[in-house]
Amino acid sequence: MPPLRSKPRWLIQTLIALSCxxxxxxxxxxxxxxxxxxxxxxxELGSGPQVMEPMQFLSRxxxxxxxxxxxxxxxxxxxxxxxxRSQLFALRGCPRTIDWLDGADGQRCERLLQALRGGNRAExxxxxxxxxxVARASAWTAGLRGDARSAERLGGLLQEWLRTEGIAGTEDxxxxxxxxxxxxxxxxxxxxxxxxxxxGHVEAAQLRARQFLGExxxxxxxxxxxxxxxxxxxxxxxxxxxxQGADGQDDVLLGFDEECELLFPGLRGGCxxx
Amino acid sequence: xxxxxxxxxxxxxxxxxxxxxxxxxxxxxxxxLLGVQIDAQGGASGTGLTPLAMGxxxxxxxxxxxxxxxxALPRDGTGLFGALAAYLGTSFLVAGVxxxxxxxxxxxxxxxxxxxxxxxxxxxxxAWLWWFVALLLFRLWITxxxxxxxxxVLSVPIPILSWIPLDFLEPVQSVSLGSFTPAELAxxxxxxxxxxxVAIWSAGFALCAGGTWMIQLALREHENDRIHERIHxxxxxxxxxxxxxLPESEWESLGLHGLSERELVLAIExxxxxxxxxxxxxxxxxxxxxxxxxxxxxxxxxxxQAALHALEEKQA
Numbered sequence: 001m002p003p004l005r006s007k008p009r010w011l012i013q014t015l016i017a018l019s020c021x022x023x024x025x026x027x028x029x030x031x032x033x034x035x036x037x038x039x040x041x042x043x044e045l046g047s048g049p050q051v052m053e054p055m056q057f058l059s060r061x062x063x064x065x066x067x068x069x070x071x072x073x074x075x076x077x078x079x080x081x082x083x084x085r086s087q088l089f090a091l092r093g094c095p096r097t098i099d100w101l102d103g104a105d106g107q108r109c110e111r112l113l114q115a116l117r118g119g120n121r122a123e124x125x126x127x128x129x130x131x132x133x134v135a136r137a138s139a140w141t142a143g144l145r146g147d148a149r150s151a152e153r154l155g156g157l158l159q160e161w162l163r164t165e166g167i168a169g170t171e172d173x174x175x176x177x178x179x180x181x182x183x184x185x186x187x188x189x190x191x192x193x194x195x196x197x198x199x200g201h202v203e204a205a206q207l208r209a210r211q212f213l214g215e216x217x218x219x220x221x222x223x224x225x226x227x228x229x230x231x232x233x234x235x236x237x238x239x240x241x242x243x244q245g246a247d248g249q250d251d252v253l254l255g256f257d258e259e260c261e262l263l264f265p266g267l268r269g270g271c272x273x274x
Numbered sequence: 275x276x277x278x279x280x281x282x283x284x285x286x287x288x289x290x291x292x293x294x295x296x297x298x299x300x301x302x303x304x305x306x307l308l309g310v311q312i313d314a315q316g317g318a319s320g321t322g323l324t325p326l327a328m329g330x331x332x333x334x335x336x337x338x339x340x341x342x343x344x345x346a347l348p349r350d351g352t353g354l355f356g357a358l359a360a361y362l363g364t365s366f367l368v369a370g371v372x373x374x375x376x377x378x379x380x381x382x383x384x385x386x387x388x389x390x391x392x393x394x395x396x397x398x399x400x401a402w403l404w405w406f407v408a409l410l411l412f413r414l415w416i417t418x419x420x421x422x423x424x425x426x427v428l429s430v431p432i433p434i435l436s437w438i439p440l441d442f443l444e445p446v447q448s449v450s451l452g453s454f455t456p457a458e459l460a461x462x463x464x465x466x467x468x469x470x471x472v473a474i475w476s477a478g479f480a481l482c483a484g485g486t487w488m489i490q491l492a493l494r495e496h497e498n499d500r501i502h503e504r505i506h507x508x509x510x511x512x513x514x515x516x517x518x519x520l521p522e523s524e525w526e527s528l529g530l531h532g533l534s535e536r537e538l539v540l541a542i543e544x545x546x547x548x549x550x551x552x553x554x555x556x557x558x559x560x561x562x563x564x565x566x567x568x569x570x571x572x573x574x575x576x577x578x579q580a581a582l583h584a585l586e587e588k589q590a
Contacts, residue, residue, distance in 0.1 A: 019301070026362075027309075030320040030323050032310075034313055037463070
């Protein structure tokens with residue numbers, strides 16, 4: 001008789017033991033409770049500049065603390081930073097954003113923002129503080145003339161900041177919340193630009209915002225860290241942006257606008273919050 | 275000359291034990307995967323014990339229905355382990371496709387019990403698999419809806435009203451069907467990573483369904499091995515004759531599965547006696563029929579044929 005091929009007994013016993021372990025694991029895994037959210041701002045600050053309560057630098061009370069950032073700005077930028085900061089926080093009269101940015105002070109501010117990019121976390125926060133102050137002290141609403149240029153210009157500043165600091169900022173304990181705030185303000189500003197005309201919309205503004213936010217948040221593919229953080233904290237923004245809002249599907253920035261209104265109630269582009 | 279005894283031969287050719295063990299591993303893996311969900315930050319959490327309890331109830335009802343229909347009881351260690359694994363497999367499978375809580379879960383539960391009551395008792399049959407697939411798709415659909423913060427099964431826009439672009443009409447522009455809450459779906463507080471979770475559940479469902487189907491076949495084969503072993507305690511030629519009278523493909527339908535050893539021996543004796551008696555009666559009846567009488571045309575030709583047939587019988 002030819003030799004018969006059979007599975008060794010130990011292998012069968014091993015499989016049976018393994019299946020018993022798996023049965024127990026299948027029961028136990030159902031009792032696993034979900035862990036708490038791991039938020040970037042809860043992490044240790046580690047090395048680098050220590051800035052407490054960074055959202056205060058974006059709020060109405062910025063002027064009370066903005067001088068603290070002087071310590072963290074590079075010495076070669078110190079003079080420029082002091083000058084621009086002083087000018088911007090002394091700005092009165094609510095000029096149109098585009099007019100101010102096209103002026104000497106505005107151009108100086110843009111150059112400083114460019115220089116602050118790629119620096120440490122405090123310099124990134126300093127740059128964002130300046131942008132938020134521009135948004136507070138200048139007018140970027142469309143007005144009766146339906147002018148979208150100011151909003152688009154401010155959106156451009158925010159977009160550049162987010163492009164260079166946003167990805168890393170989400171994981172940084174100091175910059176995580178300011179980054180999300182910047183995304184919300186960007187959404188609001190670009191929505192203002194989109195809705196600027198009395199009749200119809202500026203589709204280019206929304207298309208640019210969709211493209212950029214899609215890339216930043218990863219809506220079309222797997223969510224990025226910013227997308228996840230936004231979804232956790234500002235679900236309405238991501239819900240509308242993913243086209244799942246109950247409202248008109250065209251208005252994908254509506255959620256950002258609503259969340260921004262809750263976070264910065266007076267920041268509507270008319271210097272109400274200045 | 276062979277060096278194997280018949281017991282060794284049976285032991286070696288038995289593959290059912292191997293299949294039972296392998297299927298149980300598949301069920302265990304599937305059950306594990308069906309019990310996991312991934313939250314938005316990539317953390318794992320459990321899907322809860324409630325659906326498993328419901329699954330266990332449905333599996334118990336299915337087992338009870340099958341018992342009433344005369345299904346087999348396990349008679350040895352392998353059979354018992356296989357039956358337990360099959361029960362767990364059905365429980366995991368049902369738990370994996372049921373909505374984790376709320377009215378939808380009870381609606382699905384009622385549907386499954388109605389199906390059981392209407393005679394679809396063997397949950398490993400293809401018809402059941404389609405039901406399970408349909409329920410799984412429904413669960414995935416509402417999980418998707420929940421993952422994008424849409425807390426209803428369907429939102430149907432009302433014609434004409436939904437075409438008017440006025441914000442204040444929004445509440446009456448669509449009708450929500452089948453609303454639910456995150457708690458009913460046992461969602462983690464951080465929300466669900468839909469893609470990862472669906473991949474895990476689908477793999478778990480495939481393993482669990484495959485394992486449950488395979489283990490039923492393996493248990494059937496294992497019972498056949500047991501009957502084969504009992505028959506081969508007889509001398510080899512007699513055992514082969516018994517297996518020709520009672521072919522293996524008919525053992526389950528003859529009610530030999532799940533019988534105790536004593537009942538099995540008695541049942542085999544009785545079935546063999548019945549079949550031999552029936553065979554004998556058929557042969558006797560055939561012989562008494564005189565087939566020539568049906569084909570004999572009568573007359574001269576018929577008389578000659580009858581004379582030749584008589585001569586043939588006399589010579590025989």
